[in-house]
Amino acid sequence: MPFWSWGKNKWNPDGKHCYVTGGSVGLGLALATILASRGAHVSIVARGKQRLADAIEVIESHRQRPDQIFRSFSFDLCSAEGAEAALDAVVADHEGLTPDAIFLCAGVATPRFFVESTAKDLIDGMNLGYWTEAWTSWAVTRRMVQQGRQGKIVFIASTLCYMTFVGWSSYSPARHAVRGLADTLRSELQLYNIDVHLFSPNTMLTPGYDEEQKTKPKITLKIEEGDTPLTAEQAAIGLIKGIEANHAHISADFITELFRASTRGSAPGHNFVYDWALDMMAMIGAPIWRSSVDTLIRAHRAEHAEYLQTNGVLSTHGDPGPTVK
Numbered sequence: 109m110p111f112w113s114w115g116k117n118k119w120n121p122d123g124k125h126c127y128v129t130g131g132s133v134g135l136g137l138a139l140a141t142i143l144a145s146r147g148a149h150v151s152i153v154a155r156g157k158q159r160l161a162d163a164i165e166v167i168e169s170h171r172q173r174p175d176q177i178f179r180s181f182s183f184d185l186c187s188a189e190g191a192e193a194a195l196d197a198v199v200a201d202h203e204g205l206t207p208d209a210i211f212l213c214a215g216v217a218t219p220r221f222f223v224e225s226t227a228k229d230l231i232d233g234m235n236l237g238y239w240t241e242a243w244t245s246w247a248v249t250r251r252m253v254q255q256g257r258q259g260k261i262v263f264i265a266s267t268l269c270y271m272t273f274v275g276w277s278s279y280s281p282a283r284h285a286v287r288g289l290a291d292t293l294r295s296e297l298q299l300y301n302i303d304v305h306l307f308s309p310n311t312m313l314t315p316g317y318d319e320e321q322k323t324k325p326k327i328t329l330k331i332e333e334g335d336t337p338l339t340a341e342q343a344a345i346g347l348i349k350g351i352e353a354n355h356a357h358i359s360a361d362f363i364t365e366l367f368r369a370s371t372r373g374s375a376p377g378h379n380f381v382y383d384w385a386l387d388m389m390a391m392i393g394a395p396i397w398r399s400s401v402d403t404l405i406r407a408h409r410a411e412h413a414e415y416l417q418t419n420g421v422l423s424t425h426g427d428p429g430p431t432v433k
């Protein structure tokens with residue numbers, strides 16, 4: 109879309125088929141309910157069947173018209189086969205046609221210290237933080253092009269796709285990879301009139317967030333105190349607003365906006381003056397913040413040494429962990 113038509117013809121989900129991966133809880137469910145309440149047909153995919161069934165009930169309660177189609181399917185999206193099979197199921201009630209919009213919310217974050225991660229932990233990090241999104245985008249793009257259909261693909265990354273710190277060695281690289289793929293596809297899929305967006309939420313209070321607390325190092329949690337968490341609903345509303353504004357990179361909080369504007373690479377920005385102002389703020393603020401965090405980390409050395417000792421972390425050094433392929 110040329111820049112002079114930005115903001116016109118706001119995206120409207122009414123009557124469109126929206127496919128939300130990871131739509132059973134958290135951000136995906138919040139998004140699915142908003143889309144349903146705005147008249148979309150909604151398909152959700154996740155692994156756990158009970159949570160899918162519960163989610164469909166919630167989505168149903170937002171139905172606007174009797175003809176809206178709501179479906180849920182259980183698939184593991186970490187493999188090309190899983191992503192293809194899920195897509196087959198998702199398009200079945202839509203004459204085999206690819207969805208109008210795909211929201212790639214499926215993903216898992218498991219923070220740990222790098223030295224306590226097994227090889228499997230690191231591979232899982234890429235599987236659950238990158239391939240869950242990449243395989244679905246690959247499957248759907250090929251079909252969209254075969255069918256001559258246009259549409260919208262929305263990748264979900266994180267603030268950690270622009271910056272990172274201690275504890276996120278298995279997750280932040282996967283989120284940076286999602287940004288790399290989204291930026292590449294934003295460029296390439298113009299060939300077919302397929303729009304690509306990247307949403308980078310900060311902390312969201314979701315079941316996934318509760319889960320990640322179980323492995324999160326204390327120092328990581330301490331650094332994250334600087335962030336103000338969003339509810340899944342607030343994040344989903346921010347995402348939809350960003351799509352309506354036709355932003356390539358979307359965020360829903362000020363800190364991520366700072367990192368977006370100062371780490372944008374070749375991605376299109378928002379408003380030039382606004383981005384420039386953010387960039388200036390980040391140029392001064394980010395090094396000050398980083399230096400205070402570095403001080404915090406160095407002050408944590410003794411406690412960390414004790415943690416390694418007590419948990420016998422280094423005695424397992426070199427063990428690749430179970431079932432590494």
Ligand SMILES: NC(=O)C1=CN([C@@H]2O[C@H](COP(=O)(O)OP(=O)(O)OC[C@H]3O[C@@H](n4cnc5c(N)ncnc54)[C@H](OP(=O)(O)O)[C@@H]3O)[C@@H](O)[C@H]2O)C=CC1
Nearest residue numbers: 130132134135154155156184185214215266311312314316
């Ligand atoms: N919460 C946060 O603070 C932040 C989260 N994010 C990212 O945003 C996305 C949504 O986060 P959030 O709502 O917190 O996540 P949740 O863990 O609450 O929900 C994740 C969803 O993805 C599904 N899912 C996970 N793995 C797979 C898989 N292999 N195949 C199919 N479905 C899968 C889950 O269902 P099931 O397990 O049953 O398969 C669930 O529906 C994730 O990618 C997350 O990493 C980004 C920034 C901040």
Ligand SMILES: CCCCCCCCCCCCCCCC(=O)[C@@H](N)CO
Nearest residue numbers: 217266267310311332334335393394397
């Ligand atoms: C001028 C600069 C000021 C900077 C202040 C920075 C404060 C820390 C921001 C940490 C944000 C981390 C979000 C991680 C979300 C996520 O992806 C995980 N929860 C995974 O689910």
